[in-house]
Amino acid sequence: MDTSAMRSRCGAPRHAAPRSAPAFAATSISGTVRPPQPRCPGATAAPPRALVAAPPPPVADGAASRRLRPLRAASDSASAAAGGATLEGAAGEQPLWTPDQLYAQGAARLRALMDALPELTEPEPEAGGSGGGSGDGGVPVLAALLDSTPALVEAEPAVVRGALESLGAALGVSLVRAARLVARVPAVWERPPEEAAAKVRLASLRRCPAPPCLCKAARRPAAVSASTGVPVPSLLRLLGRSLGLVAVPTELLAAALEGLADDLGVAPEHVAEMLATQPTILCAQDSLVEAWAARLELPPDAVRALLSAQPGLLELTPTTVKARLESLAALFGVPLPLAAQLVLKHAALGAVPPNATITRAKNVSMALGISMQGAAGIIAKEPAFLAVLARCSGELRGTPVPDDVGEVGAAYEFYTMDWLQRQLREMAPGRVTSFASLDR
The missing domain is CATH 1.10.8 (Helicase, Ruva Protein; domain 3)
Known part of the structure; x- marks a missing residue:
């Protein structure tokens, strides 16, 4: 069958490409309206009319626009009900109010609220010498109230005062405190006074004296x-x-x-x-001493003596104190219980961080020209050396300090090592620490 005949019988195919719509003219999105051409041949077309007659009045800032929005809405609704023009004006007309008139009307509303609520424009009696404001950083209560609840400008000042008095009576507080509550929690204003007071008591939002x-x-x-x-x-x-x-x-x-x-x-x-x-x-x-004794592996009496001598150790954890004892034991080359005995004898050793003790011991060994073990023994005998000889030996050259301290250090080293040996023998009698001790 001929395809042209089939097309003539069945019509165009269902999925045929649609007709191409004419492109929108550039004038269709412009800011003017072209009226239809007159049908009478002798008539002339009217000139194009602009959609917007004048730009909207400028607004000073965002805060002012937010505060004046309810006032503008209230005035528009009142004018529309009376059959008049609104603030913005109809399309193609000038605005009814200029910005100066608008701010003048807002100032009149604010003065009416201030006259009806004079308490909110004065500082609270219990503010305590702050001078020119309430407790909100010097801002009057009325300003804070309008800032949190701008819709108050729509109501009559007498109605606002009556609602605040009812809320204050339901809560048992003054009008100023009720206003402060509304400024802090604007949702309170949306409920009846009795219901709002019940919820405030439940949520403990009321500021009691x-x-x-x-x-x-x-x-x-x-x-x-x-x-x-x-x-x-x-x-x-x-x-x-x-x-x-x-x-x-x-x-x-x-x-x-x-x-x-x-x-x-x-x-x-x-x-x-x-x-x-x-x-x-x-x-x-309740378990402080027992926990410390178990962690430090010391008797409870020893822990009490240590904490009584150095209460500042309570600001640390038992793990930190044990780490300090282990560092001291490594420095002195003695077991941990013996290092704990050193700390019990000289509680200041536990209060000094281990790295500071090791640094001071190095300084002592360099200043006296002795070994690190000898410096550790001197510190064990007299911890006051941690505060002395903190400088290197180069700064002490040419002074009699090294000789004097060397003699004292030698004496302390002898007695310190002797004391350490005795303590170690008492703790472990079967252990021989040196061949010299076999003769004793």
Whole structure:
């Protein structure tokens, strides 16, 4: 069959390419409207009319635009209800209000609110000498209120005052405090006063003049001081560093202070001063000595003596203190228990970091011209050498200091090594450390 005849019978194919639509003219997206041509041959076409007669009035900044938006909306709705023009004006018309008139109207609304709420333009009585504002960094309460809730400019000032008074009465606070609450939590304004007050009490958002926690805290230091003998100023410093202790009952806090003082063998006032710098010690005071004794491999009495001599060690963990003991044992060439005995005899060795001790020992060995083992022995006998001879021997040349210190160091070295040998024999009697000790 001829294809041309088939096409004439069936028509165009279903999936044939559509007709190409004419391209949009450039004038169709321009800013003018071309009216239709007149049908009468003698008539002339009207000139094109612009869609927008004038640009919108400029806005000073984003904050001003946000505050004035409800005012503009309220004025537009009122004008539309009365059948008049809006602020922006209809299409092709000039705006009804100029920016100056708009800001003048906003200023009039603000003056009306200030006249109706004079309390919000003055500082709070309990602000305490801040001078020109409330507690919000010198900003008046009314300014903070309008900044958080701009929709208040739509309502009448008398209605705003009545709503704030109702909220304050439901919460049992003043109008100023109710306004401060609305400024902090704008969602409170969207609920009826009774419902908002119930939710505020539930969420504890109300600013009480004297919270119950502070009322209890004012009595607790006196009770703890009477029970433990710790001065009230020391307890106040402790509570100031760790506010969570305010919630601890008086009897439990007093028992904890006394128990920790007994464990360390110090007075309770010293424990309070110590807790002021490290409040977390009180959380583990029940097993403090036992944990340290197990980690350091020392008897509990030795741990109590060590912590009593150097309370600053409590700011460290037992693992850190053990690492220091191991470093000292490696420096002195003695076992860990003997290094612990050295720290018990000279608690300052445990308070100095191991790297500082090793550095000072090197300085002592260089200044005295002795071995590192000899310098370690001198430090073990007299830890005050950690603070002396911190300079190299080159700075001491030409002075009598090396000779004097050398004689003292030699004496200390003899007695120190003798003391170390005796201690080592007492701890391990079957061990012979040198051939010289066989004759003893």
